[in-house]
Amino acid sequence: TMTPLTELTPAELTAAAQRRLERWLLSPEFKDHMEHGKTPRKKKTATGPYIAISREAGSRGTEIALEVARRLGFDVLDKELLDFMAERYKLPRDMLDVVDETRANWFHDVLGVFFDSRLVSQDAYVAHLHRLVYLAALHGNVVFVGRAANFILPRQSGLSVRIIAPKPQRVEYVLQRRNLQQATAARLVDDLDGARTEFCRRHFHRDVRDPLEYDLVINTARLSVEAAAQLVVEAFASVPRTCYSPAGEHAK
Secondary structure (H helix, E strand, O other): OOOOHHHOOHHHHHHHHHHHHHHHOOOHHHHHHHHHOOOHHHOOOOOOOEEEEEEOOOOOHHHHHHHHHHHHOOEEEOOHHHHHHHHHOOOOHHHHHHHOOOOOOHHHHHHHHHHHHHOOOHHHHHHHHHHHHHHHHHHOOEEEEOOOHHHHOOHHHEEEEEEEOOHHHHHHHHHHHHOOOHHHHHHHHHHHHHHHHHHHHHHHOOOOOOHHHOOEEEEOOOOOHHHHHHHHHHHHHHOOOOOEOOOOOEOO
16 A cells, blocks of 8 residues: 555655656656647636745745645655756756856856756756646646746746745754854845846746746734645635646536
8 A cells, every 4th residue: 555645754755756757757647748848827818726835035945835735745855856857858957056046047157158058047947847847737646846947837827925034033944954154044045036037037927926927925023834824725715727637627
């Protein structure tokens, strides 16, 4: 008997998500998408149900996503998308780390002529990201963390969430999690927020900080991870969606 997703550890959830992605590559939906390469947001075809969580650095967005996935029995996709992309497209994983949600890809312009076979441009990364995110959403029952999923996928098929918190609280969280000095943690928070904002502005022409881009915005200043996750689960159950279930039945 397989262990329910709700009982898996975060590491096991990641492994399960990657195995699922591998199975999806054989699906006719993905084959059709790869052949036609249409932009998901412009397609009339609905995806399966999904939750896209955008977060400020240090706001505990990833922890909340994991808890939401546990409660709903969904997969959660974050860094494993990069690992899978590196394997699928034979791209160097360290280079994907550099271009993932970072500012303009200046090093490719400068060094690409010398290291073209070992570098991946941010534009190429985003093109692959589109396909992988849409592949996962086609099958549904997935929680995306970052990766601009809310700007890639049809809004009406899922729930778009933004997790925020006061900067001092976020800096303290990063400081403790990474064992950093106060100034270093504050600089890292600013850098991550700036990088994510620039990534979405450059490639999607959207402001990741705009509350109107989301169905739900949660300030975790006074909320636990469990309380925030419960709000997401309740919103997911309440917001009308035009999508189909993984079994092919249309959601109400």
